[in-house]
Amino acid sequence: MIEFKNIVKKYRTKTIINSFSLDIEAGQLVVFIGPSGCGKTTLLKMINKLIQPTSGKIYVNGKDISTMNTIELRRNIGYVIQNTGLFPHMSIKENLELIPKLKGEDPEAIAKKTEELLETVGLNPKEYLHRYPNELSGGQQQRVGVARAFSTNSDIILMDEPFSALDPVTRSSLQDELFQMQKEFNKTIIFVTHDMDEAIKIADKICILKDGDILQYDSPENILKNPANHFVEDFIGKRRVWNNPELLLAEDIMIAHPVKITGKRNVLQAIEIMKDHKVDSLMVTNKNNILIGLVTLKGIQLLNRNDAIEDVMEQNVLSVSQDANLISVLTTMNEHKIGYVPVVNYMNQLTGLITRSSILSALSSQLIDLEVAF
Ligand SMILES: Nc1ncnc2c1ncn2[C@@H]1O[C@H](COP(=O)(O)OP(=O)(O)OP(=O)(O)O)[C@@H](O)[C@H]1O
Ligand SMILES: [Mg+2]
Incomplete structure (x- = not known):
């Protein structure tokens, strides 16, 4: 023009x-x-x-x-x-x-x-x-x-x-x-x-x-x-x-490598992995890294140790897109009363996890930049 x-x-x-x-x-x-x-x-x-x-x-x-x-x-x-x-x-x-x-x-x-x-x-x-x-x-x-x-x-x-x-x-x-x-x-x-x-x-x-x-x-x-x-x-x-x-987008505030397992693992292994990583939940992905479910320690600790994760996991897990902005992430978390939410790319592959503390640390690093700048 x-x-x-x-x-x-x-x-x-x-x-x-x-x-x-x-x-x-x-x-x-x-x-x-x-x-x-x-x-x-x-x-x-x-x-x-x-x-x-x-x-x-x-x-x-x-x-x-x-x-x-x-x-x-x-x-x-x-x-x-x-x-x-x-x-x-x-x-x-x-x-x-x-x-x-x-x-x-x-x-x-x-x-x-x-x-x-x-x-x-x-x-x-x-x-x-x-x-x-x-x-x-x-x-x-x-x-x-x-x-x-x-x-x-x-x-x-x-x-x-x-x-x-x-x-x-x-x-x-x-x-x-x-x-x-x-x-x-x-x-x-x-x-x-x-x-x-x-x-x-x-x-x-x-x-x-x-x-x-x-x-x-x-x-x-x-x-x-x-x-x-x-x-x-x-x-x-x-x-x-x-x-x-x-x-601020989901990818700016997420934890980039969340702990995950495949659905083929069993309950015993899942609990061990949680202990190792000091977490109380795990994202479940298939071999293409597509998010297929989620397990929490509370949800599986009383189950049979040999059960396959894919049979006992929560399916239909709520997730947010990595280019969703902070406002919409917070809205999703508040509406569904959840303390964390997995982040996926456009192919529904798991790329990260947002927790209340990851949001806090992203925001406070912005604030610290601010104090240095002014
Ligand atoms: N007729 C002129 N003879 C010599 N220098 C000139 C003439 N007109 C403009 N300049 C110089 O050209 C430069 C650019 O001027 P211009 O008016 O485009 O700036 P500007 O970015 O619009 O600035 P402002 O934000 O103050 O309006 C300035 O340094 C100005 O002094
Ligand atoms: Mg001018």
């Missing part, structure tokens, strides 16, 4: 961006984040040709934009800048309808869409259509700015710190609205911010920049779980996994 290819930007002798390449898929919301001066605005402005790269190419829908008509290109790209860029001498309605009218769209359809968009961003059309930007609060103006970006029927929307001047409550509600609108209208959005929480909340993918280089380009989950280097780690802060328990 949007492809940066070996983009270099120099101002006189100073290189701001040094060979930047990035592919943005259609329908994704990609967040550019990084320290002040790292080149975010510069990259954004290159997409609608407000800034020319020193070398390299940008392709939109496979077309080299340097060969495209600039006015035409810009009409097909919505752009929201920090101070909204609303025209002060035009009413909200005129601001929203300017580009669709220039494009010669049907006036009735335009009017209808304008009202719908205002409602989507939480402004009552009756009340706001005929006001002027200076009769709106900063947050309301930003809402109109977002509505205007969506008014153009463009596939691409560029947003440069559009919510940075807002109070946290308004900001959070606009983030929700943006997220909903993007899913509904399926736009490709590049969104610049300084705020990692904002990025995590809205992004399909986050591109972390430093000095015009990409440090990491990945989904919020992967960036939080596997930061590419120390800079990214510092940038996101260790506390984030702790703040986002859904990012």
